[in-house]
Amino acid sequence: MNAAFRISGAGRLSQARTASFSFDGKSYTGIQGDTLASALLANGVHLVGRSFKYHRPRGFLSAGAEEPNALVQIVRDNARKTPNVRATVQELYDGLSANSQNRWPSLAFDVGAVNDLASPMFSAGFYYKTFMWPKWAWKDIYEPKIRAAAGLGVSPEKPDPDHYASRYAHCEVLVLGGGAAGIAAALAAAETGVRVILADEQAEFGGSLRFESGARIDGQDGYAWAQGAIAKLMAMDNVRVLSRTTAFGYYAQNFVGLVERVSDHLKNPGRELARERLWQVRANRVVIATGAIERHMVFANNDRPGVMLASAARTYLNHYGVAVGRNVGVYTANDSAYAAAIDLKKAGVNVAAIVDLRDNPSGAVIDEARALGIEINFGRAVVSAGGKLRVSSMTVQPKNGGGGRTIPVDAILMSAGWTPSVHLFSQSRGKVAFNDETKRFVPGTYAQDCVSVGACNGTDGLDATIDEAYAAGAKAAKEAGGKAGRAAKPKVDAGESWSRGMLGAAPGAGPGTTVKAFVDFQNDVTAKDIRQAVHEGMHSIEHVKRFTTNGMATDQGKTSNMHGLAIAAEELGKPIPQVGLTTFRAPYTPVTFGSIVGHARGALFDPTRRTATHGWAARQGAVFEDVGNWKRAWYFPKAGEDMHAAVNRECVTVRKVGGLFDASTLGKIEVVGPDAAKFMELLYTNPWEKLETGRCRYGIMLREDGFIYDDGVVGRLAPDRFHVTTTTGGAPRVMNHMEDYLQTEFPHLNVWLTSITEQWAVIAVQGPKSRDIIAPLVEGIDMSDEGMPHMSVREGRICGVPTRLFRMSFTGERGFEVNVPADYGEAVWEALWAEGQKHGATAYGTETMHVLRAEKGYIIVGQDTDGTVTPNDAGLDWAVGKKKTDFVGIRGLTRPDLVAKGRKQLVGLKTKDPKVVLEEGAQIVADPKQPIPMKMIGHVTSSYWSENCGRSIALALVAGGRDRMGQTLYVPMPNGTIEVEVTGMVFVDEKGERLNG
Amino acid sequence: MLLIRCPYCEEERPELEFRNAGEAHVVRSANIAGESDDDFEKFFFIRANPKGVIYERWRHIHGCARFFNAVRDTVTDKFIMTYKAGEPKPAKLPGASK
Secondary structure, eight states, X not given: OOOTTBOTTOSSSOTTSEEEEEETTEEEEEETTOXXXXXXXXXXXXXXXEOXXXXXXXXXOOSSTTOXXXXXXXXXXXXXXXXXXXXXXXXXXXXXXXXXXXXXXXXSSBGGGHHHHTGGGGOTTHHHHHTOSSHHHIIIIIHHHHHHHSOOXXXXXXXXXXXXXXXXXXXXXXXXXXXXXXXXXHHHHHTTTOOEEEEOSSSSSBGGGGTOTTOEETTEXXXXXXXXXXXXXXXOTTEEEESSEEEEEEEGGGEEEEEEEOSTTOSOXXXXXXXXXXXXXXXXXXXXXXXXXXXXXXXBTTTXXXXXXXXXXXXXXXXXXXXXXXXXXXXXXXXXXHHHHHHHHXXXXXXXXXXXXXXXXXSHHHHHHHHTTOOEEETEEEEEEEESSSEEEEEXXXXXXXXXXXXXXXXXXXXXXXXXXXXXXXXXXXXXXXXXXXXXXXXXXXXXXXXXXGXXXXXXXXXXXXXXXXXXXXXXXXXXXXXXXXXXXXXXXXXXXXXXXXXXXXXXXXXXXXXXXXXXXXXXXXXXXXXXXXXXXXXXXXXXXXXXXXXXXXXXXXXXXXXXXXXXXXXXXXXXXXXXXXXXXXXXXXXXXXXXXXXXXXXXXXXXXXXXXXXXXXXXXXXXXXXXXXXXXXXXXXXXXXXXXXXXXXXHHHHHTOXXXXXXXXXXXEEESTTHHHXXXXXXXSOOTTOOTTXXXXXXXXXXXXXXXXXXXXXEEETTEEEEEEOTTXXXXXXXXXXXXXXXXXXXXXXXXXXXXXXEEEEEEESTTHHHHHGGGEESOOOSTXXXXXXXXXXXXXXXXXXXXXXXXXXXXXXXXXXXXXXXXHHHHHHHHHHHHHHTOEEOOHHHHHHHHHHTTOOOTXXXXXXXXXXXXXXXXXXXXXXXXXXXXXXXXXXXXXHSTTOEEEXXXXXXXXXXXXXXXXXXXXXXXXXXXXXXXXXXXXXXXXXXXXXXXXXXXXXXXGGGTTOEEEEEETTEEEXXXXXXXXOSOTTOGGGGO | OOEEEETTTTEEEEGGGOEEXXXXXXXXXXXXXXXXXXXXXXXXXXXXXXXXEEEEEEEOTTTXXXXXXXXXETTTOOEEEEEETTXXXXXXXXXXXX
């Protein structure tokens, strides 16, 4: 069954392959190969949307990506409701369901259209002027209301269930645009054997050959030639042909972003197909063949459904076999609309009249139109379109004024001329140049290795386009290393050609008029709005754009920019090039977040690092916390325990018996070589030359400015080998810091640095029973206090696997850290756990680790220090080698500020009420009665409930802290001020006897 | 995304493999402990931050891991040349900025 406006014998679609679809709940039938736009037009539907601000009824302006009006919502299910889809590019599939947007209660009767009547209120800059006060109302009242009324589509309610692919590609020649120019360039480049990628946004290649019925190349119809050429290119191994693929961004050094729509045109895409695929292409040479976009005429009510670009009407007829009306009018300022009139007339559509602004044009198309009996009116203007939900007439007047007449029509085809698509050229940072003769911006100065060919370069005529494109393709390939090609250049037998036209408002919409002659359809910007912006002081085109919103939104002014510019220039009394063009920015057309994100979401958003014992801890019911990318066991609750109870039990058990803790995430770096000790002397504040083999030392690393950068225990395994540990978060930057100095400041030192963080699993066994737990499993190491004193390291075996066994403590108890190859980490942990259980030891997590170290006053770099803390501030002066003449930070430490009195120093705090636990980060004052703002003298860095002490404990950075021992200070909080006493930093075993206990 | 030529790998590689490491040719004194406050200020705090040609350090961190020097135009973002760490500032730049 043929839809009413489908013309049999016209178009290229097979009418047998139907597809049913719905729009706003009503069912229609289209043909496979239709776009949603062509299918609706075949059914006589022009009204498809409401405009952004005035809610005016809108139809299709175009047949392509430049469409500003026909934005619809495509609904597959609750999670797949894509808003703002241009109906002119959405391919039809059987069962497609689309809805109009921005209307309530219905498209034909939209309450919001009251805005149109009230439009004098809504002129340019309206939002900026009207909603200034009261200030609070913007967020709560104005913005939500405006957003609801000035709507585009609605977001889906559920997370996007589709997946998006991503690929990198490299080629010698990348051709952007698959019309006649792009195909010719690709053919020439491909012949040389270099890698070629040809991309076009449409489902089929051919560009304007889709509608140019007059084109004949190599003895064939132009479109048929294009399909043959594409088939030939696809068969070549060195060529990748991408359809439905938009080049959206042109970045530095010929890096071009393409997005391929893989499955939006399919009925049932299936889970295996990505929805879209992002191509990140690096090309040696780029050929830009992006064509040109037709401009509309700017006259009153030029937005009525049925008023559209002449080339669009031609595309609907010649490609889709659809007549956009039965009685059409034509309004033009150049030749190209004549071709539309001729094609429609030949297909049996009545052409009521051609209205041509030009006074006395001549040429073959004009003669042909006249010969077909079409009425032609030169020197006249369409000053208004009649009708509301669909155009019903056009009012024609002599362009210089005078009596008019109204001609009934059901569509108006318009053409003000063609704008070269310089978007990608401009994005490549090329500078456009204004051609005063043809009144258009064309590529001027190039910034990258690219070339523009065909209509986007301002080249008119098929013959000239193919000549230029073929030569450019061959040249680009040759420059990129291709061999001489053999193929013959395509021969143009017949082609169409036109240029010129007009820019700005047409007669009837000029200065002084108040009619709604739209420049930018999507943003409801009229010629009057642009003039008003100039009157209100917007003299830069960038300001005019932002004040009026001309050229913004999803179409980015593809049809409106030149008109807007011309009107502003006229009003400013300046030539167009002096007013300048607004900047073209990526993306060319909207790109989904999905395609940019690709697979990097959910679990793949960021890598998760798990230690060797992760599975064991998970099975024990551990609660994990994120530390950088690591998952670390936070605490191990037993049945019925909350975090507090679990941590208290763990803390007490470690000090009473012992505990096992996974310390694998600590950074580990092996420093090896004849100059290893010299290097350590330079990178750490401590002395290392005299550290005996088999002993450990707590090291502090500074930046050149004298502030603490990292810390950790370092073991000397051999005279030329140090096993360095770093903080968990600091591991990569410490390695970078070390490499930096080794490579650039101290390259004379013979040292190798190796990150061994992932090589060794580290199991800390701490507590009075720690030696008893480990000893039965260890071979070849004397674990007596004499054989292995505190702060020593031994190499031997545990459970039959190699170990680097450290005797060290971050709890203040006798303690060990068992390093084993990561692959054996879980097995060794399980063996140690079995031993530990005989003694009643516990597994403990990071929270308990934090509490136990705070009870001993051991700092955590990055928690108790913040990049402005010196070793002296932290009470660690003992770790700075006083006799050393150089280390990184030695000069910084003597800076006037760093040796001044009154610096913030790390101290302990005890709350007067032992039950009160301070908040970390809370500010400290000396006098709570002083007026606000109070003088803050420090802040709490660490604070915990200590079950072992039976009270809360805290560490804090306080100005002149060590001179305040015993003083009472105050922590003002929202619920009252907390009194604290300044104390030393050690809350448990001040003498350190338990290290050997 | 820029392509950067690593002078050690002798290859142009994508920007993602590199990490900027600040201004180049800032020399740490052999007798840093004896430096005056003014000299230390110049060494540690003061940077050129030019509009135009900058000499800076980069690290091919996800490649050979070497630090090297680069000359870049901060206006166009173009890399004019790269050279190995320790080599002197080039006397003449290829195709010096116009």
